[in-house]
Amino acid sequence: MSFDKPKLVAPASAQSVLPREASAAAQFPGVSEPALAILATLATPLYIYCFESERICWSNAAARLFWNADTPDELHKRKVAPQLVANTSRLSLYRDAFRRGETRTESWTFFPNGEALTALCYCRGISIADHPEAMLVELIDKPQSRLQDTELRTIEALRHTPLMISLFDENGKVLLRNPAASKQFAVFDQDVPATVSAFDTMFSDNRDAAMLRNLLDQKGFAEASTKIALAHQPVHHVQVTMVVDAATGQPALLVAQQDITVSVETSQKLAASEDSLDHLLDLNLSPVVVVAAATGHLIRCNHAAEVLLGGEGSLTERGVAVFAQDQDYRSLLATIAMHDFASGQNQLVRQDGSAFWAHLSGTCLRYRDTDAAVFFLADIDQLYRNTHVLEEELVLARQTSEMQRRLMAVASHEFRTPLAMIDSAAQRIEAGLRLGAPDKIKAGTSRIRVVVKRLLALMERTLMNQSEDEARDEGFIRKTDIARLIGDCVRSVREMHPDALITLDLPPLPSLIADRSVIESAISNLLGNAIKYSNGPARIDVCCKLVASGIEITIRDEGIGIPLAEREAVFGEFTRGSNVGNREGTGLGLAIVRTAIETLGGTIELLPHSGKGTAFRVTLPRTIFVL
Structure with missing residues (x-):
């Protein structure tokens, strides 16, 4: 199949060629041949469906590509009459809406090549030669099939089920109805003023609405069999569930109704x-x-x-x-x-x-x-099971999304310090080149290699998304000279912040069997916070000593400190002090430090501290000493 690629011209969509809304008097306004010629040049799929013949009577090249048709004649001869009652009802509602001068923008599922494709469609009533009542359809987003088969089938089941499904916001405004509900409440929805709750007005006895809302507040679910305020006063079994509107994140009422009058x-x-x-x-x-x-x-x-x-x-x-x-x-x-x-x-x-x-x-x-x-x-066994499966998939999707969000936040935080070290070393190399100092160049390149190695280790751990148990894997745990590691961390901070005054009390310490990068991450985060939250050049004291329980590392600074009322929550994720001002940060640093230290079996505590600044004490247990 082949045809010439359509040439793009302004405007870019049918909505800009034709008026957004037709007048109620015009019902199905006419579209001229020149306007059709412009529509034919657009790259977005456009076709016109005739309500009387139930066929496509006009299409542009993009629509024929979408429908897998070689020629206009081939596509226009196809019978595209709705095969399901729900689709017939939906098109009937569209036709009535067009007669009132309205348009519709809704999602439809197509099967042009035997594969389900969903697309958001802009639809409006028009008339062209020999077709006085027709519908212009514009696929305003790229057709896609990203939904799982189970989700697609569930959506189609909701569209075609005789069960009436509606979604209301908390104030009772209609957000969505499936075709069965739209057919039942078409006249009702037109008569209810925009300022009135359609949910509360739906019941013949408004006490039923109050009763259902009361049960919703208590349990999140309510059901009742009650008369509905329609012309023939039907009896419906109504089930209401408190949910979250996926489009806005706001609370919403999901209502399922079944006519049980008979x-x-x-x-x-x-x-x-x-x-x-x-x-x-x-x-x-x-x-x-x-x-x-x-x-x-x-x-x-x-x-x-x-x-x-x-x-x-x-x-x-x-x-x-x-x-x-x-x-x-x-x-x-x-x-x-x-x-x-x-x-x-x-x-x-x-x-x-x-x-x-x-x-x-x-x-x-x-x-x-x-x-x-x-x-x-x-x-209702199959529908019930499909709904249960969909609920489980939605929970899993939320958990996966939250895990990915947290992973990216931690990775972003942890990569900043190594990248800053690389930048500092690169600046030293530049200075060495200007001054002709080979020692500075050699020291800078050596530092870059060390930091890049650390950065690669961090990336590997992040991508593996290891748990605390996996963090003890032999690939990361090895003999570590803790005194040298602490000295390296302090030296790196001094190089990046030469104006900072850092004193280091570092006696001889035993080596550890541990993951070097975990300890390095914790010490670097604490030193980095001491620098960031100091007004002017930082003053930091680092004191290490061997005690009965293990190795104690105390880091004190004279920075802005932590408000007394916020000290208990200081190790929480995404927690920042109220006094940090416009300093950048994610609120993850201390949470990462605590997780790192606890992974080693150690502890970290915020020490009572008089005056300005903060003091943290990290204790590494004797259980990881090299005997």
């Missing part, structure tokens, strides 16, 4: 006329069971229920148990006793012992001189 009316008829029960059960295509109120065991079911439960005509004779958990059945009975009706999701048991999820709607009655309960069933 079930309620049928239940009422059953309760009023026991004689007609058997006849109604046999005629009903939905699974229906009658169970003994006292035991929950089956005493009557129709053919659809026998198929669902896996029986062969003898279920009622054997009085089999239907509910997987007896307490679930007792809870339903208690609800019926209070409200004369109950509905909800429960696990039932097939005759082979396998459990499955079903939605039940039922009431109590007398059947064959026995207190009984009748339940209408709907098999």
